[in-house]
Amino acid sequence: METRTLLTVTTSPHIREGSRTHLIMWFVSLALLPAALWGAVVFGWYSVWVLVTSIFSAVLAELAITALKGKITVPDGSAFLTGFLIGMNMPPSIPIYIPVCASVFAIAIVKQAFGGLGSNWMNPALAGRVFAMFSWSKSMTIWNMPSTLTGNSAVTQASGTAGDAITGASPLGIVKSGLLDMSVQADSPQALASQLQNIGGPLQFMLQKGYPVSQFDSNVTEWLNSVFHLGLSRGYVDLFFGNVAGCIGEISVFMLLIGAIFLFAKKIISWEIPASFLGSFALLVWIFGGTKFAMGMFTGDVLFHLLTGGLMLGVFFMATDYVTTPVTRKGMLIFGAGAGFLTFLIRLYGGLPEGVSLAIIIMNMFVPLIDKLTKPKVFGTRKAMKKGSAA
Amino acid sequence: MNGIKTFPKGGVHPHGNKKAISSQKISSSQPIKNAHVPSMAVIAMSQHIGKQAECTVAVGDEIKEGMLVGKASGFVSANIHSPIPGIVKSITEIYLPHGVKTKAIVLEFQGEFERSGKAFEKKTWIGMSPEELNGFVADMGIVGLGGATFPTHVKYTIKPEQKIDSLVINGVECEPFLTADHRLMLEKPDEILEGIEIVKAITGIRNVYIGIEENKTDAISHLKHKIQEKKLDYTVVSLKVKYPQGDEKMLLKAILGREVPSGGLPIDVGAIVSNVGTVFAVYEAIVWRKPLTERVITISGSGVKYPSNLKVRIGTKISEIIEECGGYRGKPGKIVLGGPMMGFAIADPDMPVTKGVSGILVFNEKDSFKFQNDPCIRCGRCIRACPWNLMPTLMYKEIENQDYTGALAMGLMDCKECGSCAFVCPSCIPLVQIFKYGKLLSSKK
Numbered sequence: 001m002e003t004r005t006l007l008t009v010t011t012s013p014h015i016r017e018g019s020r021t022h023l024i025m026w027f028v029s030l031a032l033l034p035a036a037l038w039g040a041v042v043f044g045w046y047s048v049w050v051l052v053t054s055i056f057s058a059v060l061a062e063l064a065i066t067a068l069k070g071k072i073t074v075p076d077g078s079a080f081l082t083g084f085l086i087g088m089n090m091p092p093s094i095p096i097y098i099p100v101c102a103s104v105f106a107i108a109i110v111k112q113a114f115g116g117l118g119s120n121w122m123n124p125a126l127a128g129r130v131f132a133m134f135s136w137s138k139s140m141t142i143w144n145m146p147s148t149l150t151g152n153s154a155v156t157q158a159s160g161t162a163g164d165a166i167t168g169a170s171p172l173g174i175v176k177s178g179l180l181d182m183s184v185q186a187d188s189p190q191a192l193a194s195q196l197q198n199i200g201g202p203l204q205f206m207l208q209k210g211y212p213v214s215q216f217d218s219n220v221t222e223w224l225n226s227v228f229h230l231g232l233s234r235g236y237v238d239l240f241f242g243n244v245a246g247c248i249g250e251i252s253v254f255m256l257l258i259g260a261i262f263l264f265a266k267k268i269i270s271w272e273i274p275a276s277f278l279g280s281f282a283l284l285v286w287i288f289g290g291t292k293f294a295m296g297m298f299t300g301d302v303l304f305h306l307l308t309g310g311l312m313l314g315v316f317f318m319a320t321d322y323v324t325t326p327v328t329r330k331g332m333l334i335f336g337a338g339a340g341f342l343t344f345l346i347r348l349y350g351g352l353p354e355g356v357s358l359a360i361i362i363m364n365m366f367v368p369l370i371d372k373l374t375k376p377k378v379f380g381t382r383k384a385m386k387k388g389s390a391a
Numbered sequence: 392m393n394g395i396k397t398f399p400k401g402g403v404h405p406h407g408n409k410k411a412i413s414s415q416k417i418s419s420s421q422p423i424k425n426a427h428v429p430s431m432a433v434i435a436m437s438q439h440i441g442k443q444a445e446c447t448v449a450v451g452d453e454i455k456e457g458m459l460v461g462k463a464s465g466f467v468s469a470n471i472h473s474p475i476p477g478i479v480k481s482i483t484e485i486y487l488p489h490g491v492k493t494k495a496i497v498l499e500f501q502g503e504f505e506r507s508g509k510a511f512e513k514k515t516w517i518g519m520s521p522e523e524l525n526g527f528v529a530d531m532g533i534v535g536l537g538g539a540t541f542p543t544h545v546k547y548t549i550k551p552e553q554k555i556d557s558l559v560i561n562g563v564e565c566e567p568f569l570t571a572d573h574r575l576m577l578e579k580p581d582e583i584l585e586g587i588e589i590v591k592a593i594t595g596i597r598n599v600y601i602g603i604e605e606n607k608t609d610a611i612s613h614l615k616h617k618i619q620e621k622k623l624d625y626t627v628v629s630l631k632v633k634y635p636q637g638d639e640k641m642l643l644k645a646i647l648g649r650e651v652p653s654g655g656l657p658i659d660v661g662a663i664v665s666n667v668g669t670v671f672a673v674y675e676a677i678v679w680r681k682p683l684t685e686r687v688i689t690i691s692g693s694g695v696k697y698p699s700n701l702k703v704r705i706g707t708k709i710s711e712i713i714e715e716c717g718g719y720r721g722k723p724g725k726i727v728l729g730g731p732m733m734g735f736a737i738a739d740p741d742m743p744v745t746k747g748v749s750g751i752l753v754f755n756e757k758d759s760f761k762f763q764n765d766p767c768i769r770c771g772r773c774i775r776a777c778p779w780n781l782m783p784t785l786m787y788k789e790i791e792n793q794d795y796t797g798a799l800a801m802g803l804m805d806c807k808e809c810g811s812c813a814f815v816c817p818s819c820i821p822l823v824q825i826f827k828y829g830k831l832l833s834s835k836k
Contacts, residue, residue, distance in 0.1 A: 013810030
């Protein structure tokens with residue numbers, strides 16, 4: 001007490017929980033890593049280059065703009081994460097200027113122009129992806145077959161060659177264009193219906209179109225069927241582990257789930273949005289999905305739709321973005337259900353094969369409204385209370 | 392059902408968090424000891440909610456121990472007594488922890504104790520009228536010792552049209568670090584139970600509930616045992632360890648299932664809530680005719696050598712009490728009066744103890760947390776943490792945009808500043824500060 005020490009004076013509380021914004025951002029990036037690694041392994045070095053460039057351009061854009069604004073916010077990890085997500089959402093052989101443009105658009109226009117972290121109303125990464133999708137639709141739909149499948153002879157039937165990579169279509173792309181072709185070529189609706197009925201579902205359709213299945217898939221499927229008697233068709237296992245054409249980071253559901261479990265364990269994401277998103281989507285696909293193959297209601301192939309089209313990446317990593325989703329529990333449930341419904345709508349009845357990105361972005365726009373409508377009743381105002389309600 | 396109750400929504404767990412600075416109740420095994428008698432006492436005239444007491448002494452006056460030095464002025468006000476015998480050196484103005492200026496008497500210790508250390512005969516109170524008993528509560532300057540310092544005799548004055556059926560004794564002590572009430576329940580259960588009898592006699596309430604958080608199992612079983620022994624019909628309620636369980640409205644919701652209306656008081660749902668420390672003070676006031684001149688305080692935190700529970704005389708300098716606990720451990724960064732969730736950080740360690748100080752926490756420099764005010768990322772944690780069902784992040788934006796009407800419409804005045812929102816905020820936004828500021832400005836409009 002002899003020496004006068006200056007004390008810190010703040011308002012209460014004087015203790016706090018451990019989590020910090022920048023930690024949350026870096027943890028989400030960490031959770032993306034397994035899926036990104038899978039993409040890098042099966043698509044090769046060029047996909048790593050796409051990821052690095054996306055991240056680098058996002059961070060550089062953030063650095064330049066926030067330096068102009070006077071407070072550099074790169075260490076908060078959010079620009080890194082946006083760049084990372086954009087890279088994950090790019091086809092593996094994309095011309096490099098596309099992820100660069102998408103990243104700069106996401107950071108400069110969607111995020112910083114609206115005020116930076118916390119003020120953007122649309123998910124920047126998704127906006128970047130959708131921007132690229134509508135600007136360079138051709139390049140954004142050229143897919144590579146993963147190296148785990150290219151040893152398979154069936155590949156050559158389904159694909160041409162572009163450069164040294166073997167390109168193919170994504171499962172949902174094959175189904176959508178295949179169905180379109182059939183309806184164009186069919187002589188009469190009755191003939192189309194009977195043709196469709198012979199197919200039996202999207203996965204079967206995909207396989208009939210010559211989509212390859214790995215030996216690993218066949219082995220695992222056989223084992224699963226013999227042990228659990230599931231009667232599982234070939235192909236699902238490949239979809240689950242990521243032996244499939246698609247964006248760099250979206251193909252391996254397994255790796256994405258590992259990341260999602262990490263985020264749940266860290267309490268960074270909560271169950272509301274994923275549960276209502278997946279729930280409403282699965283329910284609708286189950287009810288109406290079969291009608292696409294003239295099989296009536298309640299016959300949809302839920303598993304196929306859950307495993308394809310970047311749904312898991314969208315559900316766990318982009319629909320759960322704090323900034324662009326509702327703040328209340330009830331609001332989150334509404335948001336997720338809405339996104340599930342829109343994904344279903346776009347995927348089964350719209351012009352685009354996937355639909356997850358657009359569904360989330362459209363729901364982003366409803367967030368202020370949802371927040372307003374789900375405002376909780378303040379304690380003590382919930383019900384008309386009797387004065388002095390003594391017994 | 393294991394019979395453990397709690398409030399329905401929100402709340403935080405500051406104890407169980409290993410990542411937060413060690414916020415364990417490290418002093419819970421330290422018996423209450425009497426602190427040294429201070430050589431100088433600074434007695435603030437405003438130690439309670441309501442009107443400042445009127446100073447009844449002048450410079451140079453010789454004061455006896457327990458003498459009235461500040462007289463309650465008005466209905467909601469409380470008497471203030473001298474904690475030590477001595478001479479009035481000066482009458483000055485000091486700042487209270489929450490930044491309000493008040494008149495204060497500076498008393499230099501001199502003369503002899505007439506009460507401390509002497510044996511007295513226990514006064515019987517059976518047969519005294521409620522008015523008479525409450526008169527003593529008022530005379531002895533008893534205020535709520537849980538932190539709010541509401542004059543106790545005012546709380547116990549029940550209008551005939553008010554029907555009160557439940558007395559809830561608050562032994563929750565949900566603030567991290569604080570262990571004063573815990574120790575009191577362990578060491579003075581007979582006195583507390585007699586205090587409850589007195590409060591029952593004053594208010595005429597039949598049903599008594601004692602709410603204790605289940606991390607104080609020893610206190611729960613001790614009190615249960617004593618209640619059985621004395622054949623009393625009080626209910627000891629185990630409560631889930633969750634902050635702010637000790638807030639009186641949350642306590643009533645947990646124990647009685649009654650929701651105090653917004654802007655209302657416990658009395659509106661037929662209940663009175665008193666802290667165990669207050670009940671003990673009532674006991675002392677009636678049975679020993681002892682004015683409220685000392686109270687049990689927990690001295691704890693990472694920046695103090697020997698965390699302890701001391702019975703401290705009102706007016707003692709904070710710095711002297713810290714000295715008595717072995718002084719600082721490392722360089723002090725922050726000194727907080729009260730608990731870490733709602734307490735006030737002070738700038739001057741020579742500030743005196745007032746009736747409302749339940750704890751003195753010293754944080755060393757490393758643990759002295761400062762707010763960062765990073766941008767809100769709308770994670771919604773504050774909303775999930777708010778036990779009052781408010782939307783702290785949106786309310787904060789309204790105040791930032793100077794839309795006080797908007798903030799009021801969102802329930803700004805229902806905010807009890809419990810700090811749960813700021814505790815969980817990953818962007819370290821000083822939400823409580825913003826709400827205090829917002830309340831101030833919106834009330835000025």
